[in-house]
Amino acid sequence: MYAVIMAGGSGTRFWPLSRRERPKQFLAIGTDDPLLRETVDRLDPLIPPDKVYVVAGQRHAQAIRALLPELPADHLLVEPCPRNTAPCVGLAAAHLARRDPKAVMAVLPADHHIGDGPAYRAVLAAAAERARAGEIVTLGIRPTRPETGYGYIRYDRTDPVVADNGIEVCRVERFVEKPPLEVARKYLTSNRYLWNSGMFFFTAERILADIKRFMPHLHRTLTAIGSTIGRDDYPAVLAEGFAGLKSVSIDYGVMEHATADVDLPPMRVVPADFGWNDVGHWAALADFAEADRDGNVVAGDAVLVDTRDCIVHAARGTAAVVGCAGLVVVATDDAVLVCPRDRAQDVRRVVDRLKRDEREELL
Amino acid sequence: MYAVIMAGGSGTRFWPLSRRERPKQFLAIGTDDPLLRETVDRLDPLIPPDKVYVVAGQRHAQAIRALLPELPADHLLVEPCPRNTAPCVGLAAAHLARRDPKAVMAVLPADHHIGDGPAYRAVLAAAAERARAGEIVTLGIRPTRPETGYGYIRYDRTDPVVADNGIEVCRVERFVEKPPLEVARKYLTSNRYLWNSGMFFFTAERILADIKRFMPHLHRTLTAIGSTIGRDDYPAVLAEGFAGLKSVSIDYGVMEHATADVDLPPMRVVPADFGWNDVGHWAALADFAEADRDGNVVAGDAVLVDTRDCIVHAARGTAAVVGCAGLVVVATDDAVLVCPRDRAQDVRRVVDRLKRDEREELL
Numbered sequence: 032m033y034a035v036i037m038a039g040g041s042g043t044r045f046w047p048l049s050r051r052e053r054p055k056q057f058l059a060i061g062t063d064d065p066l067l068r069e070t071v072d073r074l075d076p077l078i079p080p081d082k083v084y085v086v087a088g089q090r091h092a093q094a095i096r097a098l099l100p101e102l103p104a105d106h107l108l109v110e111p112c113p114r115n116t117a118p119c120v121g122l123a124a125a126h127l128a129r130r131d132p133k134a135v136m137a138v139l140p141a142d143h144h145i146g147d148g149p150a151y152r153a154v155l156a157a158a159a160e161r162a163r164a165g166e167i168v169t170l171g172i173r174p175t176r177p178e179t180g181y182g183y184i185r186y187d188r189t190d191p192v193v194a195d196n197g198i199e200v201c202r203v204e205r206f207v208e209k210p211p212l213e214v215a216r217k218y219l220t221s222n223r224y225l226w227n228s229g230m231f232f233f234t235a236e237r238i239l240a241d242i243k244r245f246m247p248h249l250h251r252t253l254t255a256i257g258s259t260i261g262r263d264d265y266p267a268v269l270a271e272g273f274a275g276l277k278s279v280s281i282d283y284g285v286m287e288h289a290t291a292d293v294d295l296p297p298m299r300v301v302p303a304d305f306g307w308n309d310v311g312h313w314a315a316l317a318d319f320a321e322a323d324r325d326g327n328v329v330a331g332d333a334v335l336v337d338t339r340d341c342i343v344h345a346a347r348g349t350a351a352v353v354g355c356a357g358l359v360v361v362a363t364d365d366a367v368l369v370c371p372r373d374r375a376q377d378v379r380r381v382v383d384r385l386k387r388d389e390r391e392e393l394l
Numbered sequence: 395m396y397a398v399i400m401a402g403g404s405g406t407r408f409w410p411l412s413r414r415e416r417p418k419q420f421l422a423i424g425t426d427d428p429l430l431r432e433t434v435d436r437l438d439p440l441i442p443p444d445k446v447y448v449v450a451g452q453r454h455a456q457a458i459r460a461l462l463p464e465l466p467a468d469h470l471l472v473e474p475c476p477r478n479t480a481p482c483v484g485l486a487a488a489h490l491a492r493r494d495p496k497a498v499m500a501v502l503p504a505d506h507h508i509g510d511g512p513a514y515r516a517v518l519a520a521a522a523e524r525a526r527a528g529e530i531v532t533l534g535i536r537p538t539r540p541e542t543g544y545g546y547i548r549y550d551r552t553d554p555v556v557a558d559n560g561i562e563v564c565r566v567e568r569f570v571e572k573p574p575l576e577v578a579r580k581y582l583t584s585n586r587y588l589w590n591s592g593m594f595f596f597t598a599e600r601i602l603a604d605i606k607r608f609m610p611h612l613h614r615t616l617t618a619i620g621s622t623i624g625r626d627d628y629p630a631v632l633a634e635g636f637a638g639l640k641s642v643s644i645d646y647g648v649m650e651h652a653t654a655d656v657d658l659p660p661m662r663v664v665p666a667d668f669g670w671n672d673v674g675h676w677a678a679l680a681d682f683a684e685a686d687r688d689g690n691v692v693a694g695d696a697v698l699v700d701t702r703d704c705i706v707h708a709a710r711g712t713a714a715v716v717g718c719a720g721l722v723v724v725a726t727d728d729a730v731l732v733c734p735r736d737r738a739q740d741v742r743r744v745v746d747r748l749k750r751d752e753r754e755e756l757l
Contacts, residue, residue, distance in 0.1 A: 046714075047712075047714065334744050334747050334748065336740060336743045336744055336747065337737075337740070337743075345730070347728075348726075348727070348728040348729050348730060349410075349728065349729040349730070349753075349756055350729070350730045350732070351409075351410065351729060351730065351731045351732070351741075351744040352731075352732045352733065353731070353732070353733035353734075353737050353740050353741060353743065353744060354733050354734050354737035354740060355721075355732060355733065355734065358718075358732065360730065360732050362725070362730040363711075364711070365710075365711040365712065366711050366712040366713070366714060367708070367711065367712070367713045367714065367723065367725040367730050368714045368715075368716070369713075369714070369715045369716070369718055369721065369723050369732055370715065370716035370717050370718065371716075371717050371718065374700075374716050374717035377699060377700070377716050377717060378714075378716060380699045380700075380716065381697050381699055381714045381716060384697055384699065385697065390712075393712055
């Protein structure tokens with residue numbers, strides 16, 4: 032079993048801490064270590080570091096090598112340009128298929144927080160068991176709120192397959208796009224929907240077969256790239272191949288079609304509950320990071336007077352907050368951010384403004 | 395006519411911009427130049443720089459010489475230790491009396507904002523006229539709100555003395571301590587009270603006579619100090635003399651008594667209206683600094699998204715504020731402050747905390 036960690040993200044919602052050169056996966060936010068480092072560490076011992084692959088852009092290759100010094104040199108797969116998750120997963124599958132077509136790939140985002148490591152590894156083991164049998168398995172998170180920012184998975188709770196470790200694996204009925212609030216409320220109370228965590232499990236040969244079926248152009252490109260692995264012309268073929276690909280997510284490009292295709296084995300989901308958080312914006316820290324008795328989540332040097340329910344992150348200097356409630360306050364070397372917790376999604380609007388004004392030094 | 399600018403303040407309510415070494419009078423807050431620099435500049439041409447004296451602590455002597463290079467060397471009077479305004483005024487009077495006992499002193503705080511310079515100078519000219527006649531004159535600001543943070547002056551609007559420039563000078567009935575809110579409301583509607591601006595006018599001989607009458611110990615000390623001016627033993631006599639003084643304000647030590655003393659000439663006040671602001675805390679900037687169309691007062695590099703009525707001062711880096719209203723946000727080299735405008739008075743609590751924790755580098 033191999034882990035394929037997708038570390039190509041370039042999230043903007045943790046500005047000013049996150050920058051182009053240092054996106055979320057390289058930051059310790061509400062955690063002790065950077066999220067990518069924690070992602071690798073929590074897989075051990077189920078997946079030791081020498082079975083980990085990381086896919087990322089050239090821009091971040093050096094930072095990844097510094098953060099994960101134990102990663103074998105040829106386990107860092109560099110995407111010449113970002114093309115969303117289908118090409119990313121396909122590239123990793125092409126590499127793994129040369130080593131072992133039956134290798135189980137656990138495809139994992141680099142920048143999520145998981146509260147309960149042992150529960151997480153147990154779920155991974157159960158998912159891998161079904162993947163080894165040729166099925167595609169995803170992890171679905173039990174919803175705790177009517178979230179409109181995630182995709183959902185409708186699943187069949189009856190007649191689950193039980194893995195060796197006792198964990199139930201269910202059948203996916205279908206993948207659902209991000210719903211409006213009223214619909215999300217119904218999903219929440221129905222108990223028939225899970226959040227799509229973006230974690231997938233399959234063998235290299237299975238995902239390549241499905242890519243061939245549903246994304247034939249991508250498959251031809253991957254075949255061309257795969258045939259040059261280890262050769263001098265690999266970088267050129269990779270660059271040319273990726274440049275000609277469309278940006279498509281693995282969910283949209285493969286999973287949705289594969290779920291609907293009766294000729295394929297059933298799509299599976301493990302309903303999971305291991306303290307998952309996608310760390311989508313500053314306010315998310317309140318969901319998992321430790322708060323003081325006034326509900327403040329603090330990192331760095333802070334002086335709080337009459338202040339509650341704030342998220343204060345002082346990467347540089349001292350952050351003093353007086354008489355505030357429910358604010359996000361972030362201080363870095365060259366910038367400060369202040370916004371209410373319930374506006375944390377709108378931090379991207381600051382980044383948009385900086386892009387418009389070509390403030391490259393702040394991006 | 396001489397100006398005596400009292401620059402010994404060490405205000406804490408502009409932290410993190412203000413520090414022990416750089417209190418408010420050295421900062422440009424809501425203004426183009428530091429407040430002390432503006433205080434000197436707005437006196438010209440009524441009082442040219444060579445008629446200006448500045449009284450301050452040793453800690454700030456160098457900064458004052460740098461900020462006011464045109465100040466004659468012997469016009470910077472250094473207090474060996476802070477003893478409030480009565481000793482400060484007395485020291486200046488002792489110096490001026492040696493030069494000219496009938497010299498009119500305009501005693502002025504270093505750190506106030508004045509919106510209308512010509513109106514201000516006209517009021518000063520009127521006050522000086524009465525001071526030259528041996529009276530003590532103060533400037534009273536017409537109240538615009540039931541402020542509880544200032545002292546008040548009750549005055550007699552009937553039968554004013556009219557100065558050469560047509561400005562009316564009234565008689566003070568009494569000085570009043572900072573009132574509770576209900577009382578301040580009554581003062582506001584009564585039209586019989588003015589805010590005590592802390593600006594006074596008198597001849598050197600008149601104020602020394604009143605100090606002798608009401609603060610004999612201070613007078614003896616000043617006489618001893620005055621006799622050594624220009625001699626080598628001046629610093630030692632000054633230091634020993636000041637160390638033995640109590641901290642007393644000129645209002646409390648002299649003005650209140652002089653007003654009540656029927657043997658003395660009447661105490662005068664010029665009711666004034668020249669855009670006065672004592673710049674007491676960050677929120678005060680909203681009263682006089684220019685705001686953008688959303689009511690934000692901005693200094694430095696700021697990115698404001700959906701934000702109104704905020705005071706944003708970025709002395710270093712970029713301050714981004716998203717979805718906020720009525721906040722103060724200050725960013726400096728080593729600290730950030732966030733507080734609601736109506737809590738700006740409580741910034742001193744941050745400074746208190748820093749003192750308690752011996753965070754000398756932030757004080």
